[in-house]
Amino acid sequence: MTASPIPPAVTLGLLAAWAVHDLEEVATMERWSRARVPVLRARHPEVPDRVWRILGSVNGREFATVVAVMGAVVAAAAADGHRTGGRSGFYQAALNGFGLHGLVHLAQAAATRGYTPGVVTSPLVVVPFTLWARGRLRRSGVLRPTRARHAVQGLALAAAATAASHAAARLVRRGRPARPGPAAVRV
Numbered sequence: 053m054t055a056s057p058i059p060p061a062v063t064l065g066l067l068a069a070w071a072v073h074d075l076e077e078v079a080t081m082e083r084w085s086r087a088r089v090p091v092l093r094a095r096h097p098e099v100p101d102r103v104w105r106i107l108g109s110v111n112g113r114e115f116a117t118v119v120a121v122m123g124a125v126v127a128a129a130a131a132d133g134h135r136t137g138g139r140s141g142f143y144q145a146a147l148n149g150f151g152l153h154g155l156v157h158l159a160q161a162a163a164t165r166g167y168t169p170g171v172v173t174s175p176l177v178v179v180p181f182t183l184w185a186r187g188r189l190r191r192s193g194v195l196r197p198t199r200a201r202h203a204v205q206g207l208a209l210a211a212a213a214t215a216a217s218h219a220a221a222r223l224v225r226r227g228r229p230a231r232p233g234p235a236a237v238r239v
Contacts, residue, residue: 062188063133066147069181070126073154073173074119080169082112092164117221118214125213126150138194148198148206149213151182156207 089108093099126146133143154174161171170178189195196202 056192058133058138058188058192058194060134062185063138063143064130065181065185066133066143066150067123067127067130069177070150071123072177073170074122076173077169078112078116078119080167081110081115084167084169085110088164088166088168114221114225117224118217121217121220121224122213125217138189138192141196144189144196145202145206145209147182147185148202149208149210150206151179151186152203152207153210154178154182 085107089104093104093108129140129143129146132140133147136143138144154170157168157170157174157178160168186195
Protein backbone atom coordinates (compact mmCIF):
# COMPACT_ATOMS: atom_id res chain seq x y z
CA MET A 53 0.00 0.00 0.00
CA THR A 54 1.34 3.42 -0.93
CA ALA A 55 1.37 5.94 1.87
CA SER A 56 -0.96 8.86 1.28
CA PRO A 57 -0.62 12.19 3.04
CA ILE A 58 -2.06 12.45 6.52
CA PRO A 59 -4.42 15.42 6.99
CA PRO A 60 -3.44 17.72 9.87
CA ALA A 61 -6.74 16.86 11.58
CA VAL A 62 -5.38 13.35 12.24
CA THR A 63 -2.26 14.49 14.06
CA LEU A 64 -3.04 17.97 15.36
CA GLY A 65 -6.58 16.80 16.06
CA LEU A 66 -5.16 14.81 18.96
CA LEU A 67 -4.50 18.09 20.77
CA ALA A 68 -7.97 19.44 19.92
CA ALA A 69 -9.74 16.25 21.08
CA TRP A 70 -7.64 16.20 24.23
CA ALA A 71 -8.50 19.87 24.95
CA VAL A 72 -12.25 19.22 24.67
CA HIS A 73 -11.93 16.21 26.96
CA ASP A 74 -9.81 17.95 29.55
CA LEU A 75 -12.08 21.00 29.62
CA GLU A 76 -14.74 18.65 30.97
CA GLU A 77 -12.33 17.38 33.60
CA VAL A 78 -11.24 20.88 34.66
CA ALA A 79 -14.85 22.04 34.88
CA THR A 80 -15.96 19.14 37.07
CA MET A 81 -13.01 17.71 39.04
CA GLU A 82 -13.03 19.88 42.15
CA ARG A 83 -16.81 19.73 42.67
CA TRP A 84 -16.89 15.99 41.91
CA SER A 85 -14.04 15.33 44.34
CA ARG A 86 -15.77 17.24 47.13
CA ALA A 87 -19.10 15.48 46.62
CA ARG A 88 -18.14 11.94 45.64
CA VAL A 89 -14.91 11.10 47.48
CA PRO A 90 -16.59 10.84 50.92
CA VAL A 91 -19.29 8.56 49.43
CA LEU A 92 -16.75 6.37 47.65
CA ARG A 93 -14.49 6.26 50.71
CA ALA A 94 -17.39 4.91 52.80
CA ARG A 95 -18.36 2.42 50.08
CA HIS A 96 -14.80 1.14 49.57
CA PRO A 97 -12.99 0.98 52.93
CA GLU A 98 -10.46 -1.46 51.43
CA VAL A 99 -8.91 1.36 49.37
CA PRO A 100 -5.89 2.82 51.18
CA ASP A 101 -6.50 6.12 53.02
CA ARG A 102 -3.66 7.75 51.06
CA VAL A 103 -5.69 7.37 47.83
CA TRP A 104 -8.71 9.07 49.41
CA ARG A 105 -6.55 11.86 50.87
CA ILE A 106 -5.04 12.58 47.46
CA LEU A 107 -8.43 12.53 45.70
CA GLY A 108 -10.03 14.58 48.43
CA SER A 109 -7.34 17.24 48.32
CA VAL A 110 -7.88 18.06 44.63
CA ASN A 111 -8.09 21.79 44.20
CA GLY A 112 -9.11 23.48 40.98
CA ARG A 113 -5.97 25.56 40.52
CA GLU A 114 -3.62 22.66 41.01
CA PHE A 115 -5.67 20.46 38.69
CA ALA A 116 -5.66 23.19 36.03
CA THR A 117 -1.86 23.25 36.33
CA VAL A 118 -1.80 19.45 35.88
CA VAL A 119 -3.87 19.86 32.73
CA ALA A 120 -1.57 22.58 31.40
CA VAL A 121 1.51 20.41 31.90
CA MET A 122 -0.22 17.44 30.27
CA GLY A 123 -1.25 19.75 27.44
CA ALA A 124 2.41 20.40 26.70
CA VAL A 125 3.02 16.64 26.42
CA VAL A 126 0.02 16.15 24.13
CA ALA A 127 1.01 19.17 22.03
CA ALA A 128 4.51 17.75 21.62
CA ALA A 129 3.10 14.37 20.55
CA ALA A 130 0.66 15.99 18.10
CA ALA A 131 3.40 18.20 16.64
CA ASP A 132 5.73 15.20 16.28
CA GLY A 133 2.94 13.29 14.57
CA HIS A 134 2.33 16.20 12.21
CA ARG A 135 6.06 16.60 11.49
CA THR A 136 6.43 12.90 10.63
CA GLY A 137 3.18 12.48 8.72
CA GLY A 138 1.75 10.33 11.51
CA ARG A 139 4.72 7.94 11.60
CA SER A 140 6.10 9.10 14.95
CA GLY A 141 6.18 6.36 17.59
CA PHE A 142 5.65 9.03 20.25
CA TYR A 143 2.53 10.32 18.47
CA GLN A 144 1.10 6.84 17.90
CA ALA A 145 1.77 5.84 21.53
CA ALA A 146 0.10 9.05 22.71
CA LEU A 147 -2.87 8.41 20.41
CA ASN A 148 -3.20 4.84 21.72
CA GLY A 149 -2.86 6.03 25.31
CA PHE A 150 -5.48 8.73 24.74
CA GLY A 151 -8.01 6.23 23.40
CA LEU A 152 -7.32 3.63 26.07
CA HIS A 153 -7.55 6.23 28.82
CA GLY A 154 -11.02 7.04 27.48
CA LEU A 155 -11.96 3.42 28.11
CA VAL A 156 -10.49 3.74 31.62
CA HIS A 157 -12.86 6.68 32.24
CA LEU A 158 -15.81 4.52 31.23
CA ALA A 159 -14.62 1.72 33.54
CA GLN A 160 -14.20 4.20 36.41
CA ALA A 161 -17.76 5.46 35.96
CA ALA A 162 -19.04 1.88 35.92
CA ALA A 163 -17.00 0.99 39.02
CA THR A 164 -18.18 4.04 40.95
CA ARG A 165 -21.73 3.66 39.65
CA GLY A 166 -21.95 7.27 38.60
CA TYR A 167 -20.42 10.22 36.88
CA THR A 168 -16.65 10.64 36.95
CA PRO A 169 -14.83 13.62 35.39
CA GLY A 170 -14.12 12.88 31.74
CA VAL A 171 -16.77 10.20 31.25
CA VAL A 172 -19.05 12.32 29.05
CA THR A 173 -16.41 13.21 26.47
CA SER A 174 -14.81 9.75 26.50
CA PRO A 175 -17.49 8.05 24.36
CA LEU A 176 -18.32 11.24 22.45
CA VAL A 177 -14.81 12.54 21.65
CA VAL A 178 -11.91 10.45 22.97
CA VAL A 179 -12.76 6.98 21.68
CA PRO A 180 -14.31 8.10 18.35
CA PHE A 181 -11.38 10.42 17.57
CA THR A 182 -8.86 7.71 18.38
CA LEU A 183 -10.63 5.14 16.19
CA TRP A 184 -10.98 7.65 13.35
CA ALA A 185 -7.33 8.76 13.54
CA ARG A 186 -6.06 5.18 13.72
CA GLY A 187 -8.24 4.33 10.70
CA ARG A 188 -6.76 7.22 8.72
CA LEU A 189 -3.24 6.18 9.70
CA ARG A 190 -4.01 2.58 8.71
CA ARG A 191 -5.45 3.58 5.32
CA SER A 192 -2.41 5.77 4.70
CA GLY A 193 -0.08 2.88 5.46
CA VAL A 194 1.70 4.51 8.40
CA LEU A 195 -0.02 2.89 11.39
CA ARG A 196 2.37 0.60 13.19
CA PRO A 197 1.03 -2.91 13.78
CA THR A 198 -0.77 -2.97 17.11
CA ARG A 199 0.14 -5.64 19.58
CA ALA A 200 -0.62 -6.01 23.25
CA ARG A 201 2.71 -4.42 24.11
CA HIS A 202 1.72 -1.30 22.13
CA ALA A 203 -1.45 -0.98 24.22
CA VAL A 204 0.67 -1.34 27.35
CA GLN A 205 3.13 1.26 26.03
CA GLY A 206 0.28 3.68 25.28
CA LEU A 207 -1.19 3.28 28.76
CA ALA A 208 2.28 3.49 30.32
CA LEU A 209 2.95 6.74 28.45
CA ALA A 210 -0.40 8.14 29.60
CA ALA A 211 0.25 7.06 33.21
CA ALA A 212 3.81 8.42 33.25
CA ALA A 213 2.73 11.72 31.71
CA THR A 214 -0.11 11.97 34.25
CA ALA A 215 2.20 11.27 37.19
CA ALA A 216 4.80 13.73 35.89
CA SER A 217 2.09 16.37 35.34
CA HIS A 218 0.85 15.98 38.92
CA ALA A 219 4.40 16.19 40.27
CA ALA A 220 5.15 19.26 38.17
CA ALA A 221 1.89 20.91 39.24
CA ARG A 222 2.71 20.37 42.91
CA LEU A 223 6.14 21.95 42.36
CA VAL A 224 4.65 24.88 40.46
CA ARG A 225 1.90 25.40 43.02
CA ARG A 226 4.26 24.99 46.02
CA GLY A 227 4.62 28.24 47.84
CA ARG A 228 1.38 29.60 46.42
CA PRO A 229 -1.56 29.54 48.75
CA ALA A 230 -3.95 26.79 47.78
CA ARG A 231 -7.68 27.19 48.05
CA PRO A 232 -8.72 23.80 49.37
CA GLY A 233 -12.37 22.94 49.24
CA PRO A 234 -14.28 22.22 52.42
CA ALA A 235 -13.73 18.47 52.05
CA ALA A 236 -10.02 18.78 51.28
CA VAL A 237 -7.67 16.89 53.53
CA ARG A 238 -4.11 18.10 53.82
CA VAL A 239 -1.50 15.43 53.23
